[in-house]
Amino acid sequence: MRRFALQVFCVAISLFMAAPIYLITLAAFSSRESLNEFPLPLVPTDPSTETLSGFLSSTGVIAGGVNSLMVGLNTVVLALLIGLPAGYAVARYAFRGRQPYQLFLLLTRALPIVVLSVPLARIFLTTGLYDTTYAVTLLHTALALPTTVLITAAVFVAVSPEQEEAAQIFGASPVQAFVRIVMPQALPGIAAAAVFTFVMSWNEVLGAAILTLNQRTLPAQVLSTLSFSPLAYRFAGGFALVVPALLFIAIMRKYLLNMWGTTLK
Amino acid sequence: MSRIVLRNLVKSYPGGDRRATDEISLEVADGEFVVLVGPSGCGKTTLLRMVAGLETPDSGSVHIGDTDVTSLSARDRRVSMVFQSYAIFPHMKVRQNIGFGLMMRKVPRPEIDRRVADAAAMLDLSDYLDRFPSQLSGGQRQRVAVARAIVVDAGVLLMDEPLSNLDALLRLQFRAELKRIVHQIGTTTLYVTHDQAEAMSLGDRVAVMRDGRVAQIGGPLEVYDSPADRFVGSFLGAPPMNFFPALVSDGPALSVGALSIPAPSSLARFAGRTVLVGVRAEKLAVSTDAADGFLPATVEVVEPTGASVLLTVRLGDHELKVQAPPTFDTRPEASVWLRADPSTMRFYDPETSLALTV
Ligand SMILES: Nc1ncnc2c1ncn2[C@@H]1O[C@H](COP(=O)(O)OP(=O)(O)OP(=O)(O)O)[C@@H](O)[C@H]1O
Ligand SMILES: [Mg+2]
Numbered sequence: 001m002r003r004f005a006l007q008v009f010c011v012a013i014s015l016f017m018a019a020p021i022y023l024i025t026l027a028a029f030s031s032r033e034s035l036n037e038f039p040l041p042l043v044p045t046d047p048s049t050e051t052l053s054g055f056l057s058s059t060g061v062i063a064g065g066v067n068s069l070m071v072g073l074n075t076v077v078l079a080l081l082i083g084l085p086a087g088y089a090v091a092r093y094a095f096r097g098r099q100p101y102q103l104f105l106l107l108t109r110a111l112p113i114v115v116l117s118v119p120l121a122r123i124f125l126t127t128g129l130y131d132t133t134y135a136v137t138l139l140h141t142a143l144a145l146p147t148t149v150l151i152t153a154a155v156f157v158a159v160s161p162e163q164e165e166a167a168q169i170f171g172a173s174p175v176q177a178f179v180r181i182v183m184p185q186a187l188p189g190i191a192a193a194a195v196f197t198f199v200m201s202w203n204e205v206l207g208a209a210i211l212t213l214n215q216r217t218l219p220a221q222v223l224s225t226l227s228f229s230p231l232a233y234r235f236a237g238g239f240a241l242v243v244p245a246l247l248f249i250a251i252m253r254k255y256l257l258n259m260w261g262t263t264l265k
Numbered sequence: 266m267s268r269i270v271l272r273n274l275v276k277s278y279p280g281g282d283r284r285a286t287d288e289i290s291l292e293v294a295d296g297e298f299v300v301l302v303g304p305s306g307c308g309k310t311t312l313l314r315m316v317a318g319l320e321t322p323d324s325g326s327v328h329i330g331d332t333d334v335t336s337l338s339a340r341d342r343r344v345s346m347v348f349q350s351y352a353i354f355p356h357m358k359v360r361q362n363i364g365f366g367l368m369m370r371k372v373p374r375p376e377i378d379r380r381v382a383d384a385a386a387m388l389d390l391s392d393y394l395d396r397f398p399s400q401l402s403g404g405q406r407q408r409v410a411v412a413r414a415i416v417v418d419a420g421v422l423l424m425d426e427p428l429s430n431l432d433a434l435l436r437l438q439f440r441a442e443l444k445r446i447v448h449q450i451g452t453t454t455l456y457v458t459h460d461q462a463e464a465m466s467l468g469d470r471v472a473v474m475r476d477g478r479v480a481q482i483g484g485p486l487e488v489y490d491s492p493a494d495r496f497v498g499s500f501l502g503a504p505p506m507n508f509f510p511a512l513v514s515d516g517p518a519l520s521v522g523a524l525s526i527p528a529p530s531s532l533a534r535f536a537g538r539t540v541l542v543g544v545r546a547e548k549l550a551v552s553t554d555a556a557d558g559f560l561p562a563t564v565e566v567v568e569p570t571g572a573s574v575l576l577t578v579r580l581g582d583h584e585l586k587v588q589a590p591p592t593f594d595t596r597p598e599a600s601v602w603l604r605a606d607p608s609t610m611r612f613y614d615p616e617t618s619l620a621l622t623v
Contacts, residue, residue: 094279162352165319168339169346170417171369184356 083148155189267420
């Protein structure tokens with residue numbers, strides 16, 4: 001009985017999450033005319049790639065996609081590069097002001113992006129970084145760091161320090177102990193942080209729109225042309241924004257799951 | 266080659282109000298098996314971690330062999346260790362766990378396989394080599410930790426309660442097994458336990474610790490028979506040593522309440538003073554009939570243990586434990602008579618609890 005309730009619950013959640021994605025996909029693969037029909041059919045009646053190809057061929061979309069991808073991946077790498085050691089320090093060392101530091105990390109997210117972006121734009125203008133993907137990467141890294149630090153700190157805490165000590169007793173250097181013992185166990189958490197960062201970066205639009213003019217990321221590009229584009233373009237844009245994020249999650253999925261023990265063979 | 270010399274090791278943890286180890290000096294000869302035993306929190310693990318190089322002493326030094334290793338990192342000390350919390354690696358199979366030390370020391374693959382198989386066989390783990398630790402019982406995990414430690418040829422083997430998670434039967438079995446293995450490989454060993462029976466059975470010498478200090482160190486029988494203070498006597502042995510005060514009178518004799526029992530002649534110089542008499546439960550002769558030199562006592566609890574009967578008796582104001590033969594027939598409230606051979610009695614200063622030299 002409880003099992004059944006649980007299944008119903010899971011199905012409901014999945015439907016809730018999947019329905020908009022399905023509708024967008026449906027619209028993205030419909031022809032321009034069929035979008036104007038009423039009521040809209042809920043199954044694909046006249047699949048066509050016309051809408052999507054129209055969207056893809058409009059100016060700045062491909063370039064925006066490439067920019068978005070670059071910014072997303074670079075942000076993931078940069079955020080992990082800085083965030084992992086910070087997370088490790090928070091997890092392992094009792095330093096003065098650790099608690100306030102953790103709280104402070106979260107508070108930075110309370111600052112609206114717009115408030116951040118305007119002074120950043122000024123700084124980037126003077127340093128010549130304005131209107132580059134690096135500028136957006138830096139902003140997104142700053143936005144992603146708090147969660148990266150907190151998520152990785154949580155996974156590092158779960159690996160007992162004695163395991164690292166044992167590795168060192170049996171001949172590993174501190175770095176080897178980290179790479180061989182801590183990293184493999186922390187991978188699911190690190191993957192989670194990476195997914196989080198990538199999706200955040202892929203979707204972030206305000207800062208990206210303020211910090212760039214020509215080197216637009218995809219959402220910034222879509223946003224700037226949204227108001228004067230046809231309905232079909234919007235659906236196709238929505239689809240193009242959702243799919244890569246989903247793909248990225250799917251790739252990271254196997255790291256997200258517990259890789260040893262009972263959950264996976 | 267690999268003797269351990271510890272000199273005046275002091276360690277206090279930040280926030281700790283007293284020292285975890287307090288000026289501990291200890292020597293373990295090459296190939297010797299020394300057991301550290303003591304109540305929880307007395308600093309056993311701390312001491313072991315300082316020998317391993319996982320904890321830096323506030324002062325004092327650690328020598329392994331002829332080298333001062335005080336400032337050497339753990340990996341350069343060539344020690345091996347079983348952690349109290351096992352600290353086995355959950356993402357590696359048992360095989361990789363046991364072979365980890367060999368792999369890190371770049372031992373050739375076939376030799377690793379052979380030695381891992383040997384160690385696993387010794388600890389009854391051969392059937393579990395391809396499992397992950399999460400698929401093992403607590404006792405099996407602990408044995409993996411032991412196997413991982415004995416498989417490397419380190420100069421010094423440190424073990425922190427390696428049998429604590431085994432059931433009584435397995436513990437007895439592995440105690441003997443461990444004694445054999447360690448004797449075979451001949452490694453200098455520091456072994457921590459809070460189980461006094463384990464300490465007595467394993468150690469060439471036993472160091473009894475209390476509050477960050479070594480209260481007594483010596484052969485198992487020596488510490489058992491002649492505890493250096495009251496604490497050691499009550500910590501070692503099950504049941505613990507009996508203690509009761511007595512007045513030394515001329516003769517010399519010991520007055521317990523209104524009764525008098527013979528005392529060793531060397532006690533004469535304490536005449537007129539009160540001393541604490543310590544006597545082991547199995548050294549007390551017990552009889553159902555009154556006789557000369559026997560003290561009357563009242564039985565309170567009778568506990569048959571199979572090999573003997575453990576009696577709790579009341580002698581005046583004091584409760585004593587007496588080990589009687591299994592056939593000894595008595596019941597609560599009955600009267601019994603006790604006698605201790607003067608040579609089996611130990612004497613302690615009632616104030617300092619330290620042994621009196623008699
Ligand atoms: N990391 C630490 N930080 C602060 N105090 C500690 C720390 N580790 C141990 N202590 C304290 O040091 C003292 C000795 O601890 P230790 O772990 O050496 O005891 P132990 O003899 O191994 O006890 P047990 O038999 O329970 O394992 C204890 O009072 C303990 O509270
Ligand atoms: Mg301990």
